[in-house]
Amino acid sequence: MKKSGPDDRTFSGNSTTVSLASVAGEYLETILAGDRRHAVDLVTEVADSGIPIKQIYTDVFQQCQFELGRLWEENRITVAKEHLATAITQLAMSQLYNRFDFADRVGKKMVAACVGGELHEIGLRMVADFFELDGWNTHYLGANTPIREVVEMAFDIGADIVALSTSMTFNVEKVRDAVEAIRTYRQPGGGPKILVGGRPFNVEPTLWQYVGADYFAASATGAAESVGKLSHHSASVEGERR
Amino acid sequence: MSGFPAPPSSAAVAEFRDRGEEIVSKTLELSDFYRGLEGEDAGIVASKMRKGLEMTHRVVASVAQVPGPALLQDQVSWATTRLPHEGFTPAMVAANLATFNDAIGRTLTAEHAAEIEPIIEWLIDQITTAPSEGMG
Structure with missing residues (x-):
């Protein structure tokens, strides 16, 4: 990582070449x-x-x-x-x-959680904040949340997306269990879409399919972009139904 | 062993997953890793070993059916980069994995053990041939 120098502290939000x-x-x-x-x-x-x-x-x-x-x-x-x-x-x-420049609310809800004893929550928090910036209402539950609690909250609030994250490979099994619990709760085949991320998913890019998720993103930016497509798609589908 | 083993059946993984505690305890029972140590030292090493074995068990149970070696290769990197700083050289890790595999053979049904053991053998092979960068 580059060391800072006395002249490196100049930055401008208007510059396209700015490097942080x-x-x-x-x-x-x-x-x-x-x-x-x-x-x-x-x-x-x-x-x-x-x-x-x-x-x-x-x-x-x-x-x-x-x-x-x-x-x-x-x-x-x-x-x-x-x-x-x-x-x-x-x-x-x-x-x-308090400096967030929020987009207009899009009427979408997210539940974000780390399951199965997973303590590395900061990446997921970034994802939740990105969605919040994009106008979503995010319910960020943080580290080590019991699977059942995640599922119940997701259905209670009518979440559009559940975001699950793990940094540790030994918790992949718990993510898979959580996905299955969401899929089979109350309305099998219905319920929220599921986004997964974290180090093991970056190491093995097909892992999201193995755990049964709908989306995988390698970063907070990628998560917001991939689910943003869903948001637009869902909006158009809802529009057609009306 | 060079090729990455075929994914085990769901039944084999299920038994491996369900009997993890037995496998870990059997590994510790079979291991002579800390036999020469006494008192507190032996306790510390045994505790670290149990934690490491439990983690190893959960990793393998989590990803045994994932096609491709990337996730387990990542664990090899962990074993050769981080674990030396915890007091476990790659040779020690490989020896413990061999004992772990022995315990799998003694705990699971023969049919299921035969499906899981190649994964552990692959890990041992990778750890013993991995460059020792990052150590010291």
């Missing part, structure tokens, strides 16, 4: 140092300059999370450091929420 690599470098150093205040200042400053929130998520937060994972796997940072840095990013994401 230097911001990401500085942000990574900041969160590893445990400096919450500077980390939040850094990203809010970027957001206030006009850089889209989604770009900050993908080019700063997502890149830093990937880097944290790599550093931990190579034993270059401790578990404590990784948790510290991730917690700061969750704080920073919260601080950006």
